[in-house]
Amino acid sequence: MGFTEDIVKLSEQVRKRFDQVVGEEATKMALIVPFLSALGYDVYDPSEVMPEYVADFATKKAGQFEKVDYALAINGTKVMLVEAKACGKKAEAHDGQLSRYFNGLLTTKVAIVTNGIEYRFFTDLRDKNVMDKEPFFTFNILEYDTKDIDNLKFFHRDNFEVTAITNHAEEMVYVKGMTHLLGNLLRSPSEEFVRFLVAELGTLAPSYEIQGRITGKVIDKFKPIVKKSIQGSLVELMTRSLSQEITQPVELEVEQEIEEEEKQQESQDSKLVTTAEEIEAFEKIKAITQTSRSYNFELQYKDTASYFGINLGKPTWWFLRLYLSSQKKSFITRLSVDEVKTLASNFEVQEVTASLGDAASKVIISSISDFDKLTSLILSCYETEAAKHQALTPDVIRMEKSA
Secondary structure, X not given: OOHHHHHHHHHHHHHHHHHHOOOHHHHHHHHHHHHHHHOOOOOOOOOOEEEEEOOXXXXXXXXXXXXXXXXXXXOOEEEEEEEEOOEOEOOOOOOXXXXXXXXXXXXOOEEEEEOOOEEEEEOOOOEOOEOOOOOOEEEEOOEOOHHHXXXXXXXXXXXXXXXXXXXXHHHHHHHHHHHHHHHHHHHOOOHHHHHHHHHHHHHOOHHXXXXXXXXXXXXXXXXXXXXXXXXXXXXXXXXXXXOHHHHHHHHHHHHHHHHHXXXXXXXXXXXXXXXXXXXXXXXXXXXHHOOOOOOOOOOEEEEOOOOEEEEOOOHHHEEEEEEEOOOOEEEEEOOOHHHHHHXXXXXXEEEOOOOHHHOOEEEXXXXXXXXXXXXXXXXXXXXXXXXXXXXXXXXXXXXXXXX
């Protein structure tokens, strides 16, 4: 079952249950815990979903230590905090307790306030390591659309990546504000906007230039002209198809931007401790890929709070993501479930329930020694990704010609 189907099923369950849910504890068990499970977190693993979490820096209030309802961790690193409200109450932070925890746990970049129906997501866009006062994303389990599901995928355990979430959060906030601003300008152009457009007319051609000062009388004359021009431009934009020449540079620019953001994240990731097990796994996989007769990429790895990624020299060119916690181990590939099942017949293979980054399938392993039994799969993952970025090597081409 895919992620969208999981949310649809959960939405149906919540719709049937929420009228019968009374109080905060019932809200947690009947509504919030199933939601966390749908996001890929093992709600039965206390090292991954920590209820009633009390931090080392917690202070006493009314004779008790302050705590958050849930702390979510990936491979031992706390990544999200959840504050629960009773179903029927507003999902709003009220006493600063959640923000104090967010500000104190530097690895935590997402905080959620929820009443089991509405989930409000917070981060630190305004000031680093200081929880924003307003959420950047709100998800309602009873009222959502396809775009909301796409946004929710960023918080799935298999996809969780601080850089991607921060960039997406910033984009959502400013796109929302800019859309509102542009909508107001397009419906009712302000005097400043009209003045700007009139002044810019002369840059198109001398024949368009307005002589003399741009007075209030000139502004009044051009307001209806600007409105008609806006309508015409919008119709043209909606009906014009984008050519490949337009889209290709944008794709390249986006990939370059991602790479720059990855570099900026390196300073934060450098604080992570890469384990001996992860290095051993990398060396095993590297040895397997070196048997390829078609490609010869120098492998690199990127260690993050949520996964250990292996790529072909650029983080965006990844082909495996390893999850090597002490209690359970798995890895994610970009190959389809059917293809992976064929190459890993003796292993449990699952469909990845969220599709961020083209991930498609997950393989459950007991230890990294299992990689020795999965050489065909690893080699296929490597060569499939390599084929996107390089043709056959000269040596192989010469071999084929001489054959």
